[in-house]
Amino acid sequence: MIYQLLIRLFSPFICLLITKDSIKKQGGGNFIKQRLGLDYPALPQVSQRIWIHCASVGEVKAAEPLIRALESTHHILVTTNTPTGKQQISNLFQNKVDHCYLPLDWPFAIKHFLRNCLPTECWIVETEIWPNLYRICAQHAIPLSIINGRLSPKTLNAPSWLKKSYQQSLLKVNKILARSQTEADRFIALGAPPHIVTVLGNLKYAQIQAVPHASNPMPRDYVLLASSHHDEELHIAQQWKNLQRPELLVIVPRHPNRSEAIQKQLLSLFPDLKIASKNQHPNAMTTLFLDDRMSKLMPLFEHAKLVIMGGSFVSKGGHNILEPATYQKAIITGSNMSDFIEEMALLQNHSGIIQCQNVQALSKILPPLLNDQKQRQILGKNAFKAIQTQQSILQDYLNQLL
Template identity: 40%
Template sequence: MDYLFLTILIWPIFFLYTVKIAIRDKSLRYLLQRLGHAYPQQSEGHIWIHCASVGEVNTLMPLLHKLLEQFPESRFVITTNTTTGAQTVARHNPERTQHCYLPVESFFSINRFLYAWQVQQCLIMETEIWPLLYSCCARQHIEITLINARLSHRTLTAGKWLKKQYRESFKKVNRILCKSEQELNNFKTLGATNEQLYVCGNLKFTIADKSAHTPPVNLSNRTYCVAASTHDDEERQLSQLWQKLNSEDLLVIVPRHPERSEKIQKQLNKLDIHYAVRSKQDNISHNTDIYLADTLGELTSFIAAAKIVFMGGSLIPHGGQNLLEAAREGRAIVCGPHMFNFKDEVELLLEHRGCIQIKDLDTLEHVFNDLLKHPEQRKKMGENARAALEQQANILNQYLSQLNQLI
């Protein structure tokens, strides 16, 4: 089936989904800009950088500040897929930079976006592959560069038809700046050429502006551990484990998708465990075992004072979540066996003894017990994790060297 025909066929789904998110997030701007409208009038060209959501925006910021320094006449527009991504751009508030929502995958919306912002260059963080978007850029002679490029497990194991679309899309990309040698080889399996590919390192390792971090939250003076960015069924497993530990510390669960809060609460009710819910503004008492932090944008604040941070998405075959935020904060980090989407990050921290990767829940129980009893071990792990990131100082220069040739 032709990709263009498919996008036309499923256009009603694109539209309804966009309306649903706009209503949920109460954002008319989200609805209009995703559909190709309501772009502010521009008198100058812009360098366009696309970041899917919060994590990609945060990863971009050190590089963007360097680009702003090196190109004082240039203006930038950052697109995101989510309203939380938009809020993150607003919080950082970089100079000469505006935010816009990424247009949906249609010629009408994409071309209106490119025309409105007078796009000169397209930089895409982390690799989002949108064949129509890539085609529109190529037709208007807008060079595309993938930065901090990686391919997810899902992309690499996609079916033949999808892989064909990826190969065709990569033909329209000028440079692919990979985060590791392994990722470079992954791109080669999907048809990228040696002339396109460069290894510059993982930009996530460069985020080290401690002054920009928000202060830790106060949970009624309770000490606590954090289960960060958890996914379906992990909350139940971790809560049962916490019951077995019978710890005086609180377990703060921060689900990756807060809209799952009601489902998680039903699971907790079945466990007969004392819990409080942040969105309900529940009070935390000395009897509270679990604190369900079902809100957005507060994960860093919870991580900042946690004794231990367990990374979600790793007890189930989801592929894990980014553990570098906890490393920057100097926390003791534990993750499960399924971290295949963050293989490089885990390997770096394991190599520097800044992380423990467990194989199952029984091992996790033992590790939690051990770390809770030995604060010096937790402190050393956190110091090792932070030091591992500080040793990656040259990565920004690698990216700047490549981008200087383009902008």
């Protein structure tokens, strides 16, 4: 009751936020209208349309192997919450799958979406629990599964009224395919019936089976700082400047719309900073290159001399270390990898990753590693061997879902 009251009470404020978000992220009119539950394309009725919801870029990447396995034989509709998620879908699949933005959790919006898009089943990637969406799917006899399921500890610490809404929602779910036993236990603690919860492992391990290859996008050796967040760029760039290394430092922020703020921080330190969105290119004298474009990480992973994973030197929880591991790269993270505990444990158990306690530690770790090609190769091969142990993941998911 409290949840239903709040989403109605705050609806004018939510509309303003959606409009602001559209302007900030260049989502356009479709983003606003579809998030508000309006103007969905009328998709043709088919015997089976699998609706896969991916909140944003990370979830799209997690679901990519699953979508690729099904795109030629099934009708696929992918929903996202963000324009960057939509862009990722477009880059990966062109017109092979349909895309819409997920409506906000208003009953009229969800019903309008279902009437137009006509899904026959719904797969939620990872973590989103929307009480009205789950309830209305059950009312329309649309089976709902949570795949690659995970829950943050803060979800378990939500107010009692919200936890009750979550519990009621989980009773409407047909299957929860969790990525670890820890996550399975969290779903059960939140109220999921134990018999619907199965531990299958992290779907991101399946990316090893379809890793793309591309030519080297940089003219010289480089170190990659991937998926960085606020303050990481500045602090890591300061360490890099002090090292006076011959390699180029390439920074790819997690959110490219932060580019202007990053430029303001870095230009005083690096007058020779080159910026991709300004069509600038690094040369032999460039110290730092800011690649603020979407969907450019994979070729950069493939050819980097070493990868520093962002989101781990701040209170974010890290980002996907499996992608550079598929390219057999030496990987360094910070101390905060709380969103990837199992992945870290897997790579650490195979001596395939280096975790440092703070940014300052990079000044001691980077020089010997960059000077030792053999050690970098050993780290990369160990990381690759670790994820090879998980090769059955994709088929395990397909067996459960189809």
